[in-house]
Amino acid sequence: MSVIVSYKKQVAFGFMLILIILLGLEGVVRGYDFVSPICSIDRDGPYQDYPLRKQICNDMFRVNSYCDPETGFCNVLKPNQHLDTITINDLGFRGDEFESQKLDNTIRIFVVGGSTVLDLRSPDDKTLTVSLQQNYQSLNMSKKIEVINAGNNSFESTQELALIKNKILKYSPDMLIIYDGINDVYHPFNWSQDLNISKNQKENLIYPLKNFHAKYFPFYKTVDFFYSFSSNMKNPFANHEFDDSKMEEKVQRWKQNLINICKLGEDNNFKTIVVLQPLLGTGNRELPTLEKKIFTYYDHDKIVPAYEMFAEQLDSIQNECKVLDFRNVFDNVTDNIYFDGQHVSFEANSIIALELFNKTKNSVLDLDN
16 A cells, blocks of 8 residues: 555655746746837837737647648648637638639739738738738729739748649639748748658657647647747857858749749630849848847848849749739838838738739739639
């Protein structure tokens, strides 16, 4: 009996010790989060006085991803998620539901890109794609217009090409707007291979665990803390260091991926517009003090010149489809708009949406005929 009691006490003591350690870690993480918020929205900057910023931060960490056999890649949005500020529909795209079979009286536009298109830092009614759709609706066309958010966290042009081939083509697009650039320049050269399902057994395990935490223990911030740092940097307490190796290979791969997307449009009867997105430090804008610090932190004194190599390919891509260079789109903005090196506030996205509308409305009007 004494052995059994002793064993039970040891097990109970073990559980208590684990619980104390977990609570201790949570206390440290919450203290760190109070001084230096894990979520970029919760820091000083564009949303400093925005009442929904806490809820947006919570929802950002609750969005589930998985390894998707349809696209062949991991980090793909899991369908059917309904949070307070973020909705992922039944088909796995952010925003409202839409019919998989496009109706004859509908113009369907997909905006394809990474996290800057997905735009988890904005509530559902203030995303880039929603603002763009509202602008198009002002044209009072005879057909209904749908602007569908096809953004995915961390996607670069390789994943975008696969997404279009294996998924978006099924939904009969009339136009694709490819809004990207930063992930192709910023990611290491082998990033695309790392997201491939067949080479990513680690992520096949991580996503179910992360999703389990998001569903059942969303209040436990320690997991968010370690996942955020492990996903974004080797040393969470040091500035980012840009990996500028294999730049020429990255540039040529990006160019060829976009040319291939343009040719897909020709073969499948949809228009394609390629937009080189802005990032912190491009254009002729004088950066506010806070953004100067972010510029240094994310090593943009190296990234911005590297990005110029991508811009130099636009003429070649222009031979295949329409190209827009948006690096200067914020030249007249004086307020803080960047949370980090590329993600911007919904006010800034409304500027992008208006510029996109002005540059593409004639192409959309042609689809109404």
